[in-house]
C-alpha cells in the first residue's frame with residue numbers, strides 16, 4: 001500500500017518544516033522532507049550573518065539549495081528572517097545612525113529582490129519584544145526606536161510586492177503582556193498603512209503547556225486583517241509520554257484549523273537528529289527517523 005504523508009492531508013493549511021541543506025546528503029532526511037511537507041523555512045541560511053557575512057558579499061548558495069529543493073518538490077518557502085537582534089554580522093553591529101539605516105535598507109532590498117518570486121512569505125522582523133511587552137534592546141531599537149519596523153516592512157514590500165510580510169515572535173501564543181504589545185503594534189501598523197500581512201507565532205512549547213486560549217488569541221489577530229501562522233513549532237516531551245506529545249501536536253494543528261486566516265503550520269525541524277532542542281525530544285520524528293505517534297496525530301488533525 002502507498003502510505004499517505006502529511007502534505008497529502010494539508011488541504012486547508014500548509015504543513016512545513018525548517019530545513020538545512022547541509023543535511024540533504026542524509027537520504028532519509030531529504031526523503032522525509034520531500035514526502036511529508038509542502039512548505040519549508042531555511043533554518044539559518046537566510047539570516048544576515050550567514051547570507052551577507054561581509055558588506056555586499058552575499059553567500060546565496062545554501063539558501064538557493066533550499067529554494068531549489070522547494071521548487072523540485074512543489075513546496076512553498078517562508079523566508080526567515082530579515083531583521084533580528086541575533087546573527088547580526090560584526091561589520092553591521094559596529095554601525096549606527098544613518099550608516100546603519102542605509103545598510104539595513106540595502107540588505108532587505110538586495111536579499112528580497114534576489115529571491116523575488118520564490119518566497120511565499122518573509123519574516124521581516126523577528127523577536128522585537130521583551131516578555132513584559134516592552135521593546136527589546138537591540139542594535140535596531142537602540143538606534144532607531146520603533147521606526148525600523150515600518151521601514152523594514154516598506155523596504156521588503158518595495159522589493160517583492162507579492163510576498164506576504166510577517167512579524168514573528170515567541171511566547172505570544174496566549175494572551176499576555178507580550179502578545180498584547182504585539183497586538184497593539186500590528187493594529188497601529190495596519191492603521192498607518194504599513195504593508196504587514198501576517199503574524200508568526202513561533203510556538204516553541206512543551207507537553208502540558210499548550211495554551212487553552214491559543215485559538216482565541218490567534219483569532220484576535222486575524223480580526224485585525226492579517227493572516228496568522230504557526231512558524232516554528234516544536235513540543236518538548238517534558239517527561240511525558242509520546243502519546244501525550246502526540247495529543248499536544250494535534251491540539252496545535254486543530255487550533256490553527258479552527259481559525260479562519262491561520263494559513264499554515266511549520267515545525268522547527270522534523271527530526272530529533274538535528275533539532276535545535278538538544279535537551280529534550282521535541283520533534284515528530286525521532287533521531288533514527290522513526291515516526292512518533294505525533295506524526296499520525298498531525299495527519300489525523302489536518
Ligand code: XIL
Pocket residue numbers: 043044126202232276
Ligand atoms: C535557531 C536555529 O534552529 C539554530 O540552528 C541556530 O543555532 C539558532 O537559531 N527563533 C527563531 C529561529 O526565530 O531562527 C531560531 O533558530 C530558533 C528561535
